[in-house]
Amino acid sequence: MLRWTCSFDMFHQSSSFLQHLPYLDACFKETLRLHPPGPLLLPHRAVQTCEVMGYRIPRNTQVLVNMWAIARDSKIWDDPSSFKPERFINSKFDNKGKKFEYIPFGSGRRICAGEPLASGLFR
Numbered sequence: 632m633l634r635w636t637c638s639f640d641m642f643h644q645s646s647s648f649l650q651h652l653p654y655l656d657a658c659f660k661e662t663l664r665l666h667p668p669g670p671l672l673l674p675h676r677a678v679q680t681c682e683v684m685g686y687r688i689p690r691n692t693q694v695l696v697n698m699w700a701i702a703r704d705s706k707i708w709d710d711p712s713s714f715k716p717e718r719f720i721n722s723k724f725d726n727k728g729k730k731f732e733y734i735p736f737g738s739g740r741r742i743c744a745g746e747p748l749a750s751g752l753f754r
C-alpha cells in the first residue's frame with residue numbers, strides 16, 4: 632500500500648512538471664508517430680452501412696485503421712521518416728484523437744482508456 636501511494640504521488644508530481652517540458656512532450660508524440668504500439672489500432676466494425684471518403688462500407692464490415700501509414704504520409708507530414716520532435720511544438724496535434732492525422736491512441740468513443748496514464752508514465 633505504501634509503495635502504491637508513493638508511486639501515485641510521484642506520477643502526479645511528474646505530470647505537473649511535464650507541462651513545463653514541451654520538448655519532452657514532443658519527443659513522446661514523435662516516438663508514437665513513428666513507432667505506434669498499435670499500428671492498426673484495434674479492429675472496429677461498422678454497425679451500419681456508411682460512406683467514408685466515397686467508399687461504401689457495408690454493415691458488419693471489420694475495419695482496420697492503418698495509423699502507421701497515416702503517420703508516415705508525406706502529404707500530411709514533412710520528411711515523414713525522420714525523427715523531428717519539433718514538428719509537435721505549438722502544433723494542433725495532441726493524444727486525444729481529435730485530428731485523424733495523428734491517432735496513436737485511437738479516436739472517438741473507443742479511444743484508449745489508458746491514454747492519460749500512459750502519457751503520464753511514458754514521459
Ligand code: HEM
Pocket residue numbers: 663667668669672673674735736737738740741742743744745746748749753
Ligand atoms: C503508449 C501506450 C498505449 C498506447 C499507444 C495505446 C493505444 C491504444 C489503441 C490504439 C487502442 C485502440 C483504440 C481504437 O481502436 O480506437 C487502445 C485501446 C485501449 N487501451 Fe490503450 N494504449 C496504451 C496504453 C494503455 C494503458 C496503459 C491502458 C490501461 C491502463 C490501456 C487501456 C486500453 C483499453 C481498456 C482500451 C480499449 C478501449 C475500448 O475499446 O473502449 N492502454 N489503446
